Amino acid sequence: MSWVTGAAGSAYGVHNLPYGVFRREAEQPRVGVRVADFVLDLGGAEAAGLVLAAGALGRPSLNDFMSLGRPQWTAVRQRVTELLTEDAHRADVEPLLVPLEQVELLLPFEVADYVDFYSSEQHAANVGQIFRPGQPPLLPNWKHLPIGYHGRAGTVVVSGTPVVRPTGQRATPEGPVVGPSVRLDIEAEVGFVVGVPSPLGSRVAVDDFADHVFGVVLVNDWSARDVQAWEYQPLGPFLGKSFATSVAAWVTPLEALGAAFVPAPDQDPPVVDYLRDTPHLGLDLSLAVEWNGERVAEPPFATMYWTPAQQLAHLTVNGAALRTGDLYASGTVSGPERAQVGSFLELSWGGTEPVVFADGATRTFLEDGDTVTITATAPGPDGTTVALGEVTGTILPAR
Template identity: 60%
Template sequence: MPGAAGSLHDVDNLPYGVFTLPGEAPRIGARIGDYLLDLAPVAASDLMEIAHALEQPSLNRLMACPPDQLAGLRAWLVDLLTTDAGRDTAEPFLLPIDSVRMQLPIEVGDYVDFYASEHHATNVGMIFRPDGDALLPNWKHLPVGYHGRAGTVVASGTAVRRPSGQRRGEGAPEFGPSTRLDIEAELGFVVGRGSALGDRVPASAFTEHVFGVVGLNDWSARDIQAWEYVPLGPFLGKSFATSISTWVTPLAALDAAWTALPGQDPTPLPYLEPATARGLDIAVEIELNGEVIARPPYAAMYWSPAQMLAHLTVNGASIRTGDLFGSGTISGADAATQGSLLELTWGWREPVGRDGRLALEDGDTVVLRYTAPGTLGGRIALGEVTGQILPASM
């Protein structure tokens, strides 16, 4: 496809998203270069069994399809976009990216967020417990997480209104807009095929249940969070908005990105399958008001995606198509690779960027970008995540 070869959106990528055109119902497309391929009509013209799943206003029905159908769809797409006959068929259904409006790609079932970066957890511990142990006793034995709010997961490009809530005050708590609004650069994993209540999903079955990945920004009101989180953890400081990319990158596009974990000591319990756990070599870039302020590496994460899923279901909790779980903040070993303002400013003490930010201010725009090794030897781009901060409601 002209303009796609060698780009971040070549045929080794092919993410899926949901789009609309003026006056038309939302449906599913795949990105190739700077174009979107309108999948439903071209699949119908080829009498593909999966065509009806491509007419839907979310990816959920497609994600629930059997693995052989999904593999067949991807192989068909590659053929369509790389052969002369295929390109003749596809060309009438190619739309410039800037001519379509992208939507939230999935109907989110449950949302769980983890805390899988040792560097992030250590930094947070050092900031808040300078005289104690940076990591709490359970941290290296299980992937710590919390259950979030699925109804406030929004598509990239959706503005985020500054939340209000209780904050610690002098003596009594006070109420008002958050003054410590933060970002958390994360990777999100989207469930394709669910499981039955009471069944565990072993780490080895990760690829049987997870359809793909999204970029994710878990916006955080740190002052609200600090006052509320003891003893039950995050609540209103997190539930006001979580942004995800409008493109879902299928796991098949990440075949070249799997890598060894940095190492786990002590060895986790057997159900976490530590001998086979793998991480992902994904580079993240955080841009604040047009300036790159950090580049966190996902390859530095302590807990693997498969271990998160295994722990999420080890008590028999079921998963459903459209469930989303986040990695937690992605942070590396040095200041230039930290994935939150809390860390980059070291507890709101050291301003970052040309604007001298400690926390997000009204009007600020944050963009998260992600790239990974592609199977053709170059790199592919995962969906980016953008959000602008609006003033609190009065």
């Protein structure tokens, strides 16, 4: 039991302890960990000798700490738990707790590379039906390997950063035109943050997933569907997705999700050797999508066809190196029901079935001023709940 006010019963109790980077006015950014509605200043704790992490916790990003590897991650987590639960430490630690409303949350890690996968069978089938009517919804390769593309690391932004409506080229009956996207969308996703790198020319096996991945972060891969539809053949997504990708300010460590690993869906046909993960596990994360404050969808991550370990193994099977700060995302999380989809493309079925809000307003795609917030929870130890940091963004007019 923690002595921190509000920690008992909180989804951000000591069983969670997500990491982020924060600053207060006139102070330098440093690493912190969230407990209840406070941030524990880990940079200050390390400076005071309460935590040992080779000086990494006073840095303006998580990268140096993540590069230290799992034994160090485990040791720091255990020590922070002690500091927040044992009364003997209260006098030293309490001054290092800062109320959330007093801090600015920053991008928690420096993004080295960004890869986005396409791992929900339901989402892939829905998109296939919308974009390629009359053809098989899944392309022939989809069940043989995790499909993905390389995104733009420099446009990954922290939750709360406004998103400017992108301008691009799109098709019309009169021919291509250039202008602001009129089919701006979201993709509710789960991202995985790499801590320990791998050498160029080597592979990371599915069984080594937990040795390289530091934690989990919610992602919104904003998508201009009209730009995407015109450009994506034959090389896939480009400008329709590279203008902004939002991530949560809190990275949930894998160790906080130990109770959330569950059997993943059966894979048929059987996968090739390097993708064979035993046990074949996904994560039981329950996502929720709010559009202007109204909940419109609840995507279930446990239904994802390709697992995070398989994605990492495929990402490196050709010898591509991992770097500290690499981010790879799951792709849109969609379940079998319309109320479980993770994109507005699916929710409005390509814009043909408008979403009706409680006040009578309707939407097919995002309008200027709209705000979207994605949240998620997972089962924690002993019946507790783990909350993942939310990711939110508001659409600004094109410039």
